[in-house]
Amino acid sequence: MPPYTAASLKAELNSRGWRLTPQRETILHVFQNLPRGNHLSAEELFHLLDKRGEPISLSTIYRSVKLMARMGILRELELAEGHKHYELNQPFPNHHHHLVCIQCNQTIEFKNDSILKQAMKQVDKEGFQLIDCQLTIHSICPEALRMGWPSALPSNWRCTRAIVAEDPHEVSTHY
Secondary structure, X not given: OOOOOHHHHHHHHHHOOOOOOHHHHHHHHHHXXXXXXXXXXXXXHHXXXXXXXXXXXXXXXXXXXXXXXXXXXXXXXXXXOOOEEEEEOOOHHHOOEEEEEXXXXXXXXXXOHHHHHHHHHHXXXXXXXXXXXXXXXXXXXXXXXXXXXXXXXXXXXXOHHHHHHOOOOOOOOOO
């Protein structure tokens, strides 16, 4: 899958009877410029755009990221926080999966060609077209394990990674 540009998004939207609105183009640009390994929820995207002086309503953001995920432009990720995150759906050589700590939400990306090969084999067998292949492994990080997860952790225990990610001077986009 080639990386999306505004022109290719416009062509694909037009072929489906939709338009490339300025809001959709802005959202695409944000994801194109996100540092590798970063993911955004719709709410984080809303706050980021608002901070930049580009107010797009939260409902427009939700509709746009859902549409772009259905089109295969964005990957919709179910990490450990109870809400979806999104990232640009990269071409297959850059394809990756996620290892997520359910205690601190730390996310580690990893590549595994055998997962992708198995997916491609299954898709070919059934006559489907592959749009995305992702494996999310939900786990417990070493720090939580050292602290005695689950029984020895106090209910208000916070992993140092989670505390660092909440630095109010940063817009955190990676958990």
